[in-house]
Amino acid sequence: MRILSVLVVAGALFGCSALPGDGPAAINITSQDVEESAKAGDYTVVVLEATNIDLVKAYRPLAFANQFHGVGSGGSSSLLGVGDTLVVTIWEASPDGLFSSGGGGSSQIPSVVDENGSIFIPYAGSVRAAGLSIEGLRQSIQKKLIGKAVEPQVLVSLKDKLSTTAVVVGDVAKPGVYPLPLRNTRLLDLVAQAGGSREATYETVVTLKRGNRAGTTRLEDLIDYPENNVLISPSDNILLSHRPRTFSAFGAVKDNQLVPFRTKTVTMAEALATVGGLRDDRADANGVFLFRYEDAALVRKLKPALDQKLSGQTAVPMVYKLSLRDPQGFFLAQNFEMRDKDIIYVSNHPTAELGKFLQIIAPLISNYSTVQRIYD
Incomplete structure (x- = not known):
C-alpha cells in the first residue's frame, strides 16, 4: 500500500x-x-515547407540600403574646398616668358587651397579657389595673368580632393582617412582602397556612420546584394569589425x-x-x-x-x-x-x-x- x-x-x-x-x-x-x-x-x-524555404532563400535583405536611401550627397562635390591639392600648369607663347623654363615654355606650380580658400600663383597673387570648379579656377588664373605673361594658357589639375574625405578604421589592412574623388564612390570601393578586410568576409561586419544615422551589415551582403553597396558621402565613418557568427x-x-x-x-x-x-x-x-x-x-x-x-x-x-x-x-x-x-x-x-x-x-x-x- x-x-x-x-x-x-x-x-x-x-x-x-x-x-x-x-x-x-x-x-x-x-x-x-x-x-x-x-x-x-x-x-x-x-x-517549414519547400515553398517558404524558397521564399526565405530568395529574400533580399535591404534594410542597410534603405537606411541610407536619399541621405547624403552620394559623392564628392565638384567644387574645390580647403585642403584640396592642385597642380597649375602655365604655358607662354614666348620662350623668354615669366613661366617658360627648360625650353618647354611652361611651368608646373603645386598648390594647396589654404584655410582662407585661396591659392598663390606667382605674378597673379592670391586667387580665390574654394567654391569654384576646376574650370572656374582655370579661367580666374588665366585672366589675372593677362598683361603679365605672354599669351598665357593655364591648365588646373586636381591631385587630391582632401576637402571631402571619409574615414575607414577597424579590421582593415590600411585604416586611415581617404579622399573622395569627383566621381561617385561606393562603400566597397573605399573598403578596397583600405586594403580590404583582414578576416573572412562572412565573419566581417561593416558599420557606416553618417551624421546621426548608423547602419550595420555583413561585408558579404555588399557583394551578394549590390543595393547595399551604397554611395559614400563626405565625412562618412566606416568601421569593419571581426564578428564570427x-x-x-x-x-x-x-x-x-x-x-x-x-x-x-x-x-x-x-x-x-x-x-x-x-x-x-x-x-x-x-x-x-x-x-x-x-x-x-x-x-x-x-x-x-x-x-x-x-x-x-x-x-x-x-x-x-x-x-x-x-x-x-x-x-x-x-x-x-x-x-x-x-x-x-x-x-x-x-x-x-x-x-x-x-x-x-x-x-x-x-x-x-x-x-x-x-x-x-
Missing part, C-alpha cells in the same frame, strides 16, 4: 507538469494562436552549446549534426524549432494575412517548426540555412516525462524494498 501511495502522489505531480523540463513541448508551441501572437507582438510560427542549441540534443560557424554557409541539418543530433531517449522528432528575428518584409511574404498587423515593425520574432518524423523533413533541414544568433530548440517527447518520473521515484521504491526486507 505504501508504494502504491508513493506512485499515486508522484503520478499526480507528473500529471500536473510539475517535473522540470528544458523548455516548451511541441504541443505547447503549436497550440498557440499565431494570429493573436503576432498582434500582441510576441512571435509568429511558420511550419554563432548559433545556440538547447533542449533534447546531445550537446547544449554555443556553436561558431565553421564555413560560410551552415544548414539546419549540419547544425543539428554539430551538436550530436537529437537524443533518442528524450527528443520529440516532431518538435524541432528555430528561433530568429526576421525582417517584417519577409514575414509579410511568409504570412500575407499579417500584413496590416505588422505595420510599423521592422523585425519580427519568428519560430520555424520542423518535423523529422517525416523523411521530407531531412531534405528541408538540408536546404534551410542558419543565420547568425539563431537558436535551435528540440522539445522533449511527452513520454520523456515518464522517464523523469521513474528517476524520481526509483530511490523511494528502493528504500521501501530495503525496509521491507529488514522487517521480513
Whole structure:
C-alpha cells in the first residue's frame, strides 16, 4: 500500500507538469494562436515547407540600403574646398616668358587651397579657389595673368580632393582617412582602397556612420546584394569589425552549446549534426524549432494575412517548426540555412516525462524494498 501511495502522489505531480523540463513541448508551441501572437507582438510560427524555404532563400535583405536611401550627397562635390591639392600648369607663347623654363615654355606650380580658400600663383597673387570648379579656377588664373605673361594658357589639375574625405578604421589592412574623388564612390570601393578586410568576409561586419544615422551589415551582403553597396558621402565613418557568427542549441540534443560557424554557409541539418543530433531517449522528432528575428518584409511574404498587423515593425520574432518524423523533413533541414544568433530548440517527447518520473521515484521504491526486507 505504501508504494502504491508513493506512485499515486508522484503520478499526480507528473500529471500536473510539475517535473522540470528544458523548455516548451511541441504541443505547447503549436497550440498557440499565431494570429493573436503576432498582434500582441510576441512571435509568429511558420511550419517549414519547400515553398517558404524558397521564399526565405530568395529574400533580399535591404534594410542597410534603405537606411541610407536619399541621405547624403552620394559623392564628392565638384567644387574645390580647403585642403584640396592642385597642380597649375602655365604655358607662354614666348620662350623668354615669366613661366617658360627648360625650353618647354611652361611651368608646373603645386598648390594647396589654404584655410582662407585661396591659392598663390606667382605674378597673379592670391586667387580665390574654394567654391569654384576646376574650370572656374582655370579661367580666374588665366585672366589675372593677362598683361603679365605672354599669351598665357593655364591648365588646373586636381591631385587630391582632401576637402571631402571619409574615414575607414577597424579590421582593415590600411585604416586611415581617404579622399573622395569627383566621381561617385561606393562603400566597397573605399573598403578596397583600405586594403580590404583582414578576416573572412562572412565573419566581417561593416558599420557606416553618417551624421546621426548608423547602419550595420555583413561585408558579404555588399557583394551578394549590390543595393547595399551604397554611395559614400563626405565625412562618412566606416568601421569593419571581426564578428564570427554563432548559433545556440538547447533542449533534447546531445550537446547544449554555443556553436561558431565553421564555413560560410551552415544548414539546419549540419547544425543539428554539430551538436550530436537529437537524443533518442528524450527528443520529440516532431518538435524541432528555430528561433530568429526576421525582417517584417519577409514575414509579410511568409504570412500575407499579417500584413496590416505588422505595420510599423521592422523585425519580427519568428519560430520555424520542423518535423523529422517525416523523411521530407531531412531534405528541408538540408536546404534551410542558419543565420547568425539563431537558436535551435528540440522539445522533449511527452513520454520523456515518464522517464523523469521513474528517476524520481526509483530511490523511494528502493528504500521501501530495503525496509521491507529488514522487517521480513
